[in-house]
Amino acid sequence: PPRIIAITNQKGGVGKTTTTINLGASLALMGERVLLVDMDPQGNASTGLGIGQAARDITSYDVLMGHETAGAAILPTATPGLSIIPATPDLSSIDLELAGERDRITRLRNALRDADLGRQDYVLIDCPPSLNLLTVNALVAADGVLVPLQCEFFALEGITQLLRTVGEIRQSSNKALITQGIILTMYDQRNNLTSDVETDVRENLGALVFKTVIPRNVRLSEAPSHGIPALAYDPRSSGSQAYVALARELRRRVRAR
Amino acid sequence: PPRIIAITNQKGGVGKTTTTINLGASLALMGERVLLVDMDPQGNASTGLGIGQAARDITSYDVLMGHETAGAAILPTATPGLSIIPATPDLSSIDLELAGERDRITRLRNALRDADLGRQDYVLIDCPPSLNLLTVNALVAADGVLVPLQCEFFALEGITQLLRTVGEIRQSSNKALITQGIILTMYDQRNNLTSDVETDVRENLGALVFKTVIPRNVRLSEAPSHGIPALAYDPRSSGSQAYVALARELRRRVRAR
Numbered sequence: 384p385p386r387i388i389a390i391t392n393q394k395g396g397v398g399k400t401t402t403t404i405n406l407g408a409s410l411a412l413m414g415e416r417v418l419l420v421d422m423d424p425q426g427n428a429s430t431g432l433g434i435g436q437a438a439r440d441i442t443s444y445d446v447l448m449g450h451e452t453a454g455a456a457i458l459p460t461a462t463p464g465l466s467i468i469p470a471t472p473d474l475s476s477i478d479l480e481l482a483g484e485r486d487r488i489t490r491l492r493n494a495l496r497d498a499d500l501g502r503q504d505y506v507l508i509d510c511p512p513s514l515n516l517l518t519v520n521a522l523v524a525a526d527g528v529l530v531p532l533q534c535e536f537f538a539l540e541g542i543t544q545l546l547r548t549v550g551e552i553r554q555s556s557n558k559a560l561i562t563q564g565i566i567l568t569m570y571d572q573r574n575n576l577t578s579d580v581e582t583d584v585r586e587n588l589g590a591l592v593f594k595t596v597i598p599r600n601v602r603l604s605e606a607p608s609h610g611i612p613a614l615a616y617d618p619r620s621s622g623s624q625a626y627v628a629l630a631r632e633l634r635r636r637v638r639a640r
Numbered sequence: 641p642p643r644i645i646a647i648t649n650q651k652g653g654v655g656k657t658t659t660t661i662n663l664g665a666s667l668a669l670m671g672e673r674v675l676l677v678d679m680d681p682q683g684n685a686s687t688g689l690g691i692g693q694a695a696r697d698i699t700s701y702d703v704l705m706g707h708e709t710a711g712a713a714i715l716p717t718a719t720p721g722l723s724i725i726p727a728t729p730d731l732s733s734i735d736l737e738l739a740g741e742r743d744r745i746t747r748l749r750n751a752l753r754d755a756d757l758g759r760q761d762y763v764l765i766d767c768p769p770s771l772n773l774l775t776v777n778a779l780v781a782a783d784g785v786l787v788p789l790q791c792e793f794f795a796l797e798g799i800t801q802l803l804r805t806v807g808e809i810r811q812s813s814n815k816a817l818i819t820q821g822i823i824l825t826m827y828d829q830r831n832n833l834t835s836d837v838e839t840d841v842r843e844n845l846g847a848l849v850f851k852t853v854i855p856r857n858v859r860l861s862e863a864p865s866h867g868i869p870a871l872a873y874d875p876r877s878s879g880s881q882a883y884v885a886l887a888r889e890l891r892r893r894v895r896a897r
């Protein structure tokens with residue numbers, strides 16, 4: 384079965400979607416078969432991979448509500464080996480619509496288990512910036528959690544709360560859940576704040592922090608407007624190269640377990 | 641009564657908290673009396689103004705739950721004329737805890753109305769990155785909405801959805817609610833994406849877009865680690881000066897109505 388990884392951080396704008404798209408594309412480039420699940424009502428991962436609104440016929444909302452199977456919602460992308468379950472804004476009413484359901488936190492886990500994902504090597508789940516029912520569904524479905532951490536002061540503040548929530552989910556609903564790692568993003572070595580955050584995080588969280596860091600690189604933020612990953616937009620850019628290195632490091636970490 | 645402004649955008653990391661803190665401090669510097677309301681479970685606005693966890697005894701959570709009055713939750717900050725109702729992570733359970741309450745969307749409006757805020761000129765509400773019950777409470781309580789818009793492609797995508805939600809709240813629950821304006825943030829004139837976004841937004845949203853733009857400026861992201869606004873940390877920085885200009889433009893727009 385595929386390795387299921389939730390990419391999450393309740394702090395906004397830290398690079399969750401950028402990591403989901405470009406780590407996914409890098410793994411696909413290396414021959415892995417990767418399914419992305421867009422669980423963010425903004426649908427940025429879907430847009431960043433060129434899925435127009437009209438093509439979002441069957442979405443992650445339909446899967447969570449039980450209207451469709453996960454298999455029926457899978458769309459190919461322009462990147463060979465990379466597919467996606469797209470998202471639309473109606474996801475934001477999930478907290479209310481499933482409020483009374485006993486299985487409300489295991490909807491995604493069960494949908495992915497029931498789908499025939501044997502052909503997939505990785506499933507990456509892009510989460511919204513909150514610790515709500517959508518993120519909890521991702522954490523319950525996942526084998527591991529990847530935490531993009533922007534090298535900024537506010538981003539550091541939320542890490543303890545996030546790791547505590549991961550621990551709570553592991554105890555209550557998903558014994559297999561591990562913290563796959565923390566990825567430093569928008570890393571700018573000219574900026575003191577970057578080195579302050581890096582020192583702080585590596586001292587306190589040690590081996591959890593990936594060696595690979597993702598530099599601030601404008602090509603990463605330009606690629607989504609063309610609906611393709613940075614690897615397709617500008618393969619030699621520092622951003623693309625960093626995500627390829629991250630994909631290699633992730634594969635090593637997953638295989639070493 | 642004070643002018644109540646919700647600072648909101650469901651896209652994460654666009655500068656909502658940075659705008660709330662520094663616009664508030666700039667207005668206070670100009671002699672206005674300003675109350676901030678931190679409605680984000682991350683509590684970044686509280687931290688950015690030096691409110692330690694121990695001091696967050698009575699919070700916006702207590703006010704929404706009806707345990708305390710808004711007046712009892714107000715704390716002074718180191719900036720004269722600027723006070724705050726702080727936030728803690730328990731805010732994130734509000735959706736569930738108030739799910740059955742008929743008045744769940746008017747809790748903040750009623751609490752601010754009942755408090756003696758006659759001495760305040762402005763109330764600025766910092767919202768979390770979502771369109772959940774916390775943000776709806778802010779929109780129902782507010783006279784106007786300020787939308788920080790990061791000059792990036794993904795940030796542009798959510799604007800239509802946000803303005804539609806503001807329109808729905810105006811029709812259903814708060815007839816007085818207007819869009820106070822859109823503020824371009826992290827503006828970097830060396831970056832093509834910035835000018836693309838600016839052109840697009842000014843063409844489509846015209847007079848709604850403030851003339852003042854907030855430049856990308858590292859002093860804005862350094863100040864929060866010292867628990868003070870950028871105006872206190874580095875008053876001559878381009879970031880501080882931009883927020884002072886924004887405060888002047890906002891006052892002009894409010895008085896012109």
Ligand SMILES: Nc1ncnc2c1ncn2[C@@H]1O[C@H](COP(=O)(O)OP(=O)(O)OP(=O)(O)O)[C@@H](O)[C@H]1O
Nearest residue numbers: 395396397398399400401512598599600604652792
């Ligand atoms: N390493 C990077 N260098 C430059 N820009 C980046 C980088 N990573 C992400 N960005 C840009 O920064 C913005 C925030 O990134 P992104 O949207 O991926 O974060 P997010 O955590 O998914 O946000 P949200 O919390 O709203 O879901 C985007 O406009 C993106 O293009």
Ligand SMILES: Nc1ncnc2c1ncn2[C@@H]1O[C@H](COP(=O)(O)OP(=O)(O)OP(=O)(O)O)[C@@H](O)[C@H]1O
Nearest residue numbers: 395535652653654655656657658769855856857861
């Ligand atoms: N103009 C700017 N120049 C440089 N850095 C900035 C600027 N505005 C904000 N920042 C930094 O960018 C990050 C995101 O800003 P901020 O936290 O204010 O956004 P937000 O919209 O409140 O995020 P969230 O969605 O998590 O609430 C912060 O680390 C902040 O210090």
Ligand SMILES: [Mg+2]
Nearest residue numbers: 399400423427
């Ligand atoms: Mg995202």
Ligand SMILES: [Mg+2]
Nearest residue numbers: 656657680684
């Ligand atoms: Mg914020």
